[in-house]
Amino acid sequence: MIDQMTESLARIRFVLVETTHSGNIGAAARALKTMGLSRLELVAPRQRPDAEALARASGADDLLERAGIHATLTDALAGCRLVVGASARLRSLEWPLLEPPDCAARLLAEAAHGEVAVLLGRESSGLSNDELARCQFLVHIPTNPDFSSLNVAAAAQVLAYEIRRTARAASGEHLTETPRDLAPAEAMEGFYTHLTETLVQIGFSDPEQSRTLTRRLRRLFNRAQPDRVELNILRGILSAAQGRKTPERFARLQPTSQPD
Template sequence: MHNPALPLEGTDTYNDRIRIVLVETSHSGNIGAVARAMKNMGLGNLWLVNPKSFPDEASYARAAGASDVLDRAQVVGSLEEAIDDCVLVMGTSARGRKVPWPVMPPPEAAETASQASAGGSVALVFGRESNGLSNDELQHCHHHIHIPSNPEYSSLNLAMAVQVMCYELRMLYLRNLEGGEGSPYLKPMSAPGDAGWDVSPASVRDVEGFFGHLEQMLVDVEFHRRENPRQLMTRLRRLFQRARLDQMEVNILRGILTAAQKAAGKAPNQRQSTDGESSATGQEEGHV
């Protein structure tokens, strides 16, 4: 009926104490999309309250590798059954109820749910695609979760709403991992020296050798005059320093400069070759 499920990330993130509860879902494909959203973020405890159609081919097709979440989904006849053993229930809702209810945005809701899950099961409840949760259903919730979407177009697809909450729970999980295990997932990688970058940062000596070579090449092609420099090299320095070059990038750039000098009939002088002897190695023939 469906393709085999992809392997789980691990039991530590397959958090069964936080259950996603869908109430009277109309389109079974949305159930599959929710399963995929959950598994993307390491969750797998899905409860379905009186779905119009489940299981069926559409739900498994939309799950795309998260069929195990659907296989173990609990189908019940009422919201009361889905939340009976929970210590905390949180329902998604728009603001504007006649009687105000405790409401929080997704990050705070994830924090609250995570803390409460230490004492038992927590339910995050999502309503129907057409009109969400009823007032009676919302009154079964300790807190309401409000996703601050664009007020001029605030309706979220069911799976998108679930993804928002699962993402916040995932980020919280990674931040709380002991020993910095979650750090590689959270830290940006944008420049040489960052964890995961493939080449070491260029040294000051290598970069200065490149700047000397660049200036000479610009002179050789009659683009730059040392006797009337204006701000050309200052601005080029600012440009390349902003880029934070790595060693391979310096090699490539110096190879390009050498090729340009040869094309202009200007062989690199001895000073340039000495300044960049190690950096330019292998670049004059255009190899990276």
């Protein structure tokens, strides 16, 4: 499934039309690479990728080097079975409109069978009506209506993220966390006994009036769900507060220096 996801992502090209600032091209390349996308096509850029583009690409130099530079939009879209144009404003002419998650799902569905494209327009004016006429759908990122214009690289990042998120969900890929070795119930009870003894010994609580405090502390540490190592550290702190020599097994857990 992961290989299939990679193949589908490889068939999705981002096409930037008449980009004015080369830095935006570099930032778009970085946005794509972080999400596993690798196809960047440029239509008549005002500035070809230069030192600023490389700086903004920040490691996505390979995408810039492979980026196609085309004289016309027709050339950039050659072979695409689906084209979705990004539009910051809703057009008066009714057009099939998608939000980013639906756009991602449709692009991936078609990319399983062939080439597809996301079309992004100029920084100042977006896509022209003639360019939108090349698209089967428009995608609109629902931004703040009082300040709705996204930088072209930022728009590319939003759409690239949605594409990757949708692809991962379809392939069953999820973030996994290493299971923690939580302290068992008997170890927690030993800690609570030690804690109560220590609080009384250092004069913080009165054994006759500490039931509410004890319950609150239990609730606090139950929420925290300390693991075995964390519980050993806490027991070591309690022993030190009691004036006892810290057991060797606790001492080994103490940091040798303060973190930066």
